Amino acid sequence: MAIPMPVTTPVTTTRKATQRPTLLTRLDELGRELWQDKLGTLGFAVIVGLLLMAIFAPLIAPYDPAAQSVISRLKPPAWLPKGSWEHILGTDHLGRDVLSRVIYGARASLLVGVLVVLFAGSFGVVLGLWAGFRGGRTDSIIMRIVDVQVAFPGLLLILLVISVIGPSMTTMIIVLVVTNWMVYARVVRGIVLSVRQTPYVEAAEMIGCKTSRVIFRHILPNLTSPLLTLGILEFTNIVLAEAALSFLGLGVQPPATSWGLDVANGRDYIFVAWWLITFPGLSIATTVLAVNLFASWVRVTTDPQEREKRFAYQRAKLAARQARRSPKAQSPKATSQGGRS
Amino acid sequence: MGGFLLRRIGQGLLVVIGVTVIVFIATRMVGDPVKVMLPLSATDAQRAAFAQQIGLDRPIATQFVDFVSDMARLDFGDSLWQRRPALDVVLERLPNTLKLIGAGLGLAILLSLPLGAIAALRPGGWVDRTTVFVGLFGLSLPQFWFGLLMIVFFAVTLGWLPTSGMGGARYYILPAITLALPSLARLVMLVRSSMIDELNQQYVRTARAKGLHFKRVVMVHAMRNTLVPFVTLAGWELISALAGYTVVVETVFAWPGLGLTAMQAIQKSDLFLMQAIVFTVAVLIVVINVGLDILYKLIDPRIRLA
Amino acid sequence: MNISAMSNQEPLLEVEKLKVEFDTRRGLVQGLRGVTLSIGRGETLGVVGESGSGKSVTAQAVMGLIDLPGRIASGDIRWKGRSLLGPDGERYARDIRGKEVAMVFQDPMTSLNPVLKIGTQIGEVLERHLGMTRAQARNRAADLLAAVGISAPVRRLDQYPHEFSGGMRQRVMIAMAIACEPQLLIADEPTTALDVTIQAQILELLAELQQSLGLSVVLITHDLGVVAGLCHRVAVMYAGQIIETGLAEDVFERPAHPYTQGLLRSTPRLDEVSDRLVSIEGTPPNLVTPPEGCSFQQRCPLSGEACRKAPKLEHIRPDAEAACWQPSVPAWATPLMSPTFP
Numbered sequence: 001m002a003i004p005m006p007v008t009t010p011v012t013t014t015r016k017a018t019q020r021p022t023l024l025t026r027l028d029e030l031g032r033e034l035w036q037d038k039l040g041t042l043g044f045a046v047i048v049g050l051l052l053m054a055i056f057a058p059l060i061a062p063y064d065p066a067a068q069s070v071i072s073r074l075k076p077p078a079w080l081p082k083g084s085w086e087h088i089l090g091t092d093h094l095g096r097d098v099l100s101r102v103i104y105g106a107r108a109s110l111l112v113g114v115l116v117v118l119f120a121g122s123f124g125v126v127l128g129l130w131a132g133f134r135g136g137r138t139d140s141i142i143m144r145i146v147d148v149q150v151a152f153p154g155l156l157l158i159l160l161v162i163s164v165i166g167p168s169m170t171t172m173i174i175v176l177v178v179t180n181w182m183v184y185a186r187v188v189r190g191i192v193l194s195v196r197q198t199p200y201v202e203a204a205e206m207i208g209c210k211t212s213r214v215i216f217r218h219i220l221p222n223l224t225s226p227l228l229t230l231g232i233l234e235f236t237n238i239v240l241a242e243a244a245l246s247f248l249g250l251g252v253q254p255p256a257t258s259w260g261l262d263v264a265n266g267r268d269y270i271f272v273a274w275w276l277i278t279f280p281g282l283s284i285a286t287t288v289l290a291v292n293l294f295a296s297w298v299r300v301t302t303d304p305q306e307r308e309k310r311f312a313y314q315r316a317k318l319a320a321r322q323a324r325r326s327p328k329a330q331s332p333k334a335t336s337q338g339g340r341s
Numbered sequence: 342m343g344g345f346l347l348r349r350i351g352q353g354l355l356v357v358i359g360v361t362v363i364v365f366i367a368t369r370m371v372g373d374p375v376k377v378m379l380p381l382s383a384t385d386a387q388r389a390a391f392a393q394q395i396g397l398d399r400p401i402a403t404q405f406v407d408f409v410s411d412m413a414r415l416d417f418g419d420s421l422w423q424r425r426p427a428l429d430v431v432l433e434r435l436p437n438t439l440k441l442i443g444a445g446l447g448l449a450i451l452l453s454l455p456l457g458a459i460a461a462l463r464p465g466g467w468v469d470r471t472t473v474f475v476g477l478f479g480l481s482l483p484q485f486w487f488g489l490l491m492i493v494f495f496a497v498t499l500g501w502l503p504t505s506g507m508g509g510a511r512y513y514i515l516p517a518i519t520l521a522l523p524s525l526a527r528l529v530m531l532v533r534s535s536m537i538d539e540l541n542q543q544y545v546r547t548a549r550a551k552g553l554h555f556k557r558v559v560m561v562h563a564m565r566n567t568l569v570p571f572v573t574l575a576g577w578e579l580i581s582a583l584a585g586y587t588v589v590v591e592t593v594f595a596w597p598g599l600g601l602t603a604m605q606a607i608q609k610s611d612l613f614l615m616q617a618i619v620f621t622v623a624v625l626i627v628v629i630n631v632g633l634d635i636l637y638k639l640i641d642p643r644i645r646l647a
Numbered sequence: 648m649n650i651s652a653m654s655n656q657e658p659l660l661e662v663e664k665l666k667v668e669f670d671t672r673r674g675l676v677q678g679l680r681g682v683t684l685s686i687g688r689g690e691t692l693g694v695v696g697e698s699g700s701g702k703s704v705t706a707q708a709v710m711g712l713i714d715l716p717g718r719i720a721s722g723d724i725r726w727k728g729r730s731l732l733g734p735d736g737e738r739y740a741r742d743i744r745g746k747e748v749a750m751v752f753q754d755p756m757t758s759l760n761p762v763l764k765i766g767t768q769i770g771e772v773l774e775r776h777l778g779m780t781r782a783q784a785r786n787r788a789a790d791l792l793a794a795v796g797i798s799a800p801v802r803r804l805d806q807y808p809h810e811f812s813g814g815m816r817q818r819v820m821i822a823m824a825i826a827c828e829p830q831l832l833i834a835d836e837p838t839t840a841l842d843v844t845i846q847a848q849i850l851e852l853l854a855e856l857q858q859s860l861g862l863s864v865v866l867i868t869h870d871l872g873v874v875a876g877l878c879h880r881v882a883v884m885y886a887g888q889i890i891e892t893g894l895a896e897d898v899f900e901r902p903a904h905p906y907t908q909g910l911l912r913s914t915p916r917l918d919e920v921s922d923r924l925v926s927i928e929g930t931p932p933n934l935v936t937p938p939e940g941c942s943f944q945q946r947c948p949l950s951g952e953a954c955r956k957a958p959k960l961e962h963i964r965p966d967a968e969a970a971c972w973q974p975s976v977p978a979w980a981t982p983l984m985s986p987t988f989p
Contacts, residue, residue: 155585281486289481543757552745
């Protein structure tokens with residue numbers, strides 16, 4: 001079983017939690033809960049695997065992802081006739097090893113995803129805190145900027161800017177940060193506004209707590225859970241955006257590798273070499289799916305009501321199944337669930 | 342109502358001004374249009390002549406004033422690639438994109454309401470599980486990849502549908518499904534979770550205690566409330582599709598819309614055409630936003646347009 | 648009204664040995680543990696008890712509002728002698744709910760649909776049960792609004808709930824409930840969420856309607872003063888069971904069950920000078936693992952060996968029942984002030 005360490009995900013800033021002596025037991029508890037959600041565990045395991053794959057790519061990949069070989073062009077995967085175990089997932093039109101490219105491709109996706117979520121997240125959180133805390137004119141100016149920018153023709157503007165500046169990984173990261181911070185600012189401001197009205201924050205302010213202390217002690221803890229879920233979901237959006245931009249030729253540039261770029265390269269060969277688009281595309285889908293599965297576990301786990309509901313449904317389903325098996329155990333009257341049907 | 346609309350239109354103006362400034366900064370200050378638009382083989386004399394033609398030799402402030410007045414008069418210059426006014430190209434391609442969005446989003450909206458509602462009625466049932474499954478996959482599959490797989494399967498292997506381009510109804514099927522997939526996923530998940538929430542609300546208990554048919558409780562009481570977030574998200578889907586999310590689908594299926602034109606403009610280094618596209622879409626989004634606000638008011642009486 | 652005069656009449660609503668369970672992560676919560684009660688025509692029954700005692704669950708069971716994770720485990724609910732449970736019963740129940748038996752809920756702020764016009768929400772009951780056309784329903788809805796004391800009713804029909812105050816919304820709820828001239832109205836803490844002055848108005852309205860329409864009313868409340876003012880009979884609930892029932896005046900004057908005594912003792916009174924509020928010590932039992940025997944034994948000053956066995960609801964007087972091994976024994980010394988107080 002993978003060691004459950006949710007803190008490895010990009011946006012967990014559980015600074016407070018690390019100071020508590022019970023961190024280990026809490027992690028242990030969380031691990032047990034995760035283990036009960038098979039899909040969540042699967043997602044988590046895949047994420048850990050992908051991270052390891054990206055970090056240790058040079059050790060794992062059988063070939064240099066950029067190494068070309070004219071004699072072994074368009075080789076099919078190993079299990080097909082004409083395939084060979086030298087290139088398990090086959091080779092592309094330049095004779096490059098597909099498996100190695102898939103392994104290295106994880107780097108671009110994860111790096112862009114993590115960096116954009118970190119930068120856009122910090123920027124958005126700071127502006128959201130500022131707006132929510134200062135209120136008044138600061139708030140209305142920041143929120144007006146958010147409103148205006150949300151109504152921009154986002155992707156078209158991105159395309160224009162990238163085409164003028166010239167595509168590169170750095171350009172892509174900057175542009176994605178600049179166009180993705182608003183959602184964090186909105187969420188954070190909303191929470192700050194509602195938390196500030198709670199009696200305990202009013203009390204803290206009334207007895208003269210420093211602003212920084214109010215923010216770090218009282219407001220940030222309320223932000224961690226929604227920001228965690230938001231950050232994870234945004235991560236999937238960024239991974240998909242990176243893939244799409246690279247597919248359009250405006251993201252990662254050769255000779256660097258990216259899954260989106262590889263799908264674009266394989267596009268001209270879809271009639272003769274289906275594996276060229278299949279494996280990189282599958283990698284993107286697997287990454288995003290794994291993160292989504294993990295995210296839905298995180299969401300349910302951080303929401304006590306949802307947890308209770310899920311439990312109740314599971315139990316009711318079980319009871320219904322048992323009732324069907326032994327119909328005499330319950331009278332027909334007793335199975336009534338209220339006048340729904 | 343009037344005051345509210347005025348404020349929204351004012352905000353729309355801010356959007357258009359913001360877009361104008363960004364386009365100006367990107368094209369005139371960060372990037373060099375001469376370098377971008379002229380071929381590498383161009384002589385220095387040609388470069389100087391071009392710079393003078395588009396006014397690059399003048400001070401930056403004058404350039405900005407000219408730029409803004411050009412935009413205000415909808416004069417975007419001639420497309421270098423097509424050698425005719427850029428706006429003509431945009432207006433010629435825009436309907437194709439609108440048709441694609443209409444088909445794709447229409448599909449997503451029509452499917453998501455009943456699917457999400459049925460899923461919410463029987464949580465854990467097979468419709469629910471299928472819905473969650475479709476939702477997860479719709480959110481996880483890269484759109485361009487899904488489109489390519491559809492081409493390989495339905496167009497190449499089975500030969501049922503055309504691979505690309507625009508024509509009769511058959512040409513719409515694959516691009517519309519591809520465009521619909523992520524929107525459908527988001528919308529269906531929203532309908533499902535919102536319906537589950539609404540069915541737990543106290544007013545639903547009131548409606549049930551009134552002895553109303555369950556169909557009416559769901560379709561009128563809960564559904565009307567679900568429509569509030571649904572319209573918000575559907576509006577967002579419409580706007581982000583216009584904002585360029587059709588580019589990917591249009592590129593994959595060679596659909597002659599605005600998105601494909603934008604990609605071609607980039608490849609041909611046709612900055613003027615690109616400007617025209619961005620500006621037109623920005624204005625379109627502003628108009629749609631105002632329309633959506635009126636729609637929200639119709640659906641949710643608690644919103645005051647004051 | 649005389650109870651014995653009514654007893655030869657068939658009761659409207661009978662609840663018999665009703666058990667309701669809630670399947671939660673903490674375990675199987677036994678919400679109702681065998682509740683039996685009946686209401687005759689024109690009668691007003693007050694159901695009192697603290698939160699979690701099962702008052703509202705009883706009402707919800709009658710109205711078919713027990714949802715997952717809850718379920719009716721056993722027992723029966725009968726309307727005019729016919730069961731409301733089981734497939735046949737549910738079909739019958741759908742026709743009488745909203746028509747012959749109606750309910751007013753606790754929180755008027757959330758009980759009305761925020762995006763439907765008031766006229767629509769009242770009208771749909773009339774269309775459903777009385778087969779009225781939309782126009783007929785609209786006219787009748789305006790009359791109903793006037794009947795519950797809402798001015799300019801025709802204009803109000805086209806407004807939405809957020810345009811009404813809390814008290815006005817509760818009036819709308821009542822108008823909706825009496826739309827089809829029901830025989831029984833269940834009011835689940837109808838005034839808890841309202842201001843004190845509005846509370847009195849709403850209760851007055853209920854009393855008036857009860858008189859003019861000859862309604863039977865089940866009034867669920869934790870406010871003993873409300874019961875004393877409005878109800879003929881009272882049922883006291885504790886931990887999912889009825890532990891005492893009888894004529895309202897009797898129960899208040901001569902409470903038999905120690906819990907009822909404690910409840911009355913802890914009700915602050917205006918006509919007595921008291922330095923402090925008193926309460927019953929301890930908390931109600933956990934309904935996942937209810938104690939063997941009497942559920943009040945841990946908090947009861949009188950509890951003894953006998954209380955290990957569960958007492959049944961038995962007649963202590965002709966019109967009164969209590970579930971206690973030592974009914975009518977004063978459980979607390981009369982002086983309400985603590986003797987240790989200096």
